[in-house]
Amino acid sequence: MGTVYSFIVPRYPDLDGFGSGYVVALIELDEGVRMIANIRGAEPGDVTIGMPVTLIWEPMADGYWLPQFRPVAETSSAGRPA
């Protein structure tokens, strides 16, 4: 668990596999450290600084798993690992 400490929505350059309107966030974990991740399961316009988020794991093409975050209040399954 943690909160969004800062975030941006990169619009340039167009990157393969990222689509438009993805969120890069700096997450402050409850343990007191910060890490970069994408916010899944939320529209970019709904992300705010201070928003509570929780960890999810996302599979990568090469077989590794990437830590990501989603809003705590989000109930949809969007963005969760398959």
Add this chain to the structure above:
Amino acid sequence: MSARQAAVVGLGTTEFSRDSGRSELRLTIDAITAALADAGLSFDDVDGLTTSTVDTSDPSIVAEALGLGNLTFFSTIPFGGGGVCAAVEHAATAVRTGAARTVVMYRGLNGRSGRRYGQGYPDTSGVQYMRLASHYGHLSPAHHLSLGIMRWMHTYGITNDDFAPVSVAMRRHAATNPAAHFYGRPVTAEDHRNSRWVVEPVLRLLDVCLESDGAIALVVTSDERAADCAGTPVVVTAGAQGWTGRSRLMMNYYRDTVGTLPEIAIAGDAIWQASGLSPKDVDAAMLYDHFSPLVLMQLEALGFCEPGESAKFARDGGIEIGGRLPVNTHGGMLGEAYIHGVNGIAEAVRQLRGTAVNQLRSPRHIVVTAGPGTPASALLLSAT
């Protein structure tokens, strides 16, 4: 202690373009040749070379291409654009201590026709924390710096509209500078607001510097030797680097306070202390403006205004020619060209010589910065 001073006695620039049609080494050689001619010196007078990293023209390659003789000083400062003011200070230190008599500082890049930083770094970047971030689509300087800038905006209630005065002022200064990309092309706050997002909600297109091809070289020698040079000398009054012990390349996300520029503050404090001068003694500032909010944040870090007050400072015309602190009278990297901030050093030299296209009235002291958001550096240059 030696009382020897160091001075910039020569300045050489190529044209700034989107396609130079020649190699980065060729650009560098052209700029150095012009700088030595400006100084009235020859290749045989050069016994030192310096640049900063992220330059494909290593001093050894440049020395060979120029056919230089024995060198007693050569250095390459880390952190790319953050090191360009440091390179001039290192040259000046070599001259003051006698390690070298005449040092050339140079930088040349095909930033538009060659490697374009705005396209982002590949995940093969040699910097591990950057490689990790690239998996999240976080991989250009605009992305890296914006995540910190966003926290500063949040802290002080600043929005992208607050950057329009910077964006507009830089293009206004560039509009009367024939060397500038934005020569003859002023923009309005409305143009700024209508330009597309690069990083929402931090940077629009008109907040972003101009990928450019070009090169600049400066010749630094002692004050006694400067008296015999053709070019009007400009004194390197003070110079310093800034590092917190935890400073990273742009991704300063893990210290207590995010969204300030302690590296610039450290370098700034050092030049005020070394010179005995303070912000009120400075007639202009050439601030590294890869992105317009960094101009505002540097005004705060250098002590020109209080934290959170810079947006008002700019809105009130403070950074305009004729304002309290004219900033980037050549148009900066937002309006003239992105030559890793060396064009800001060049403009300070021209202003202090009295040869700038947008000449201020008899400036005495000008501060120049390099690389806010990375380990940084700053210079204080003075008229003789």
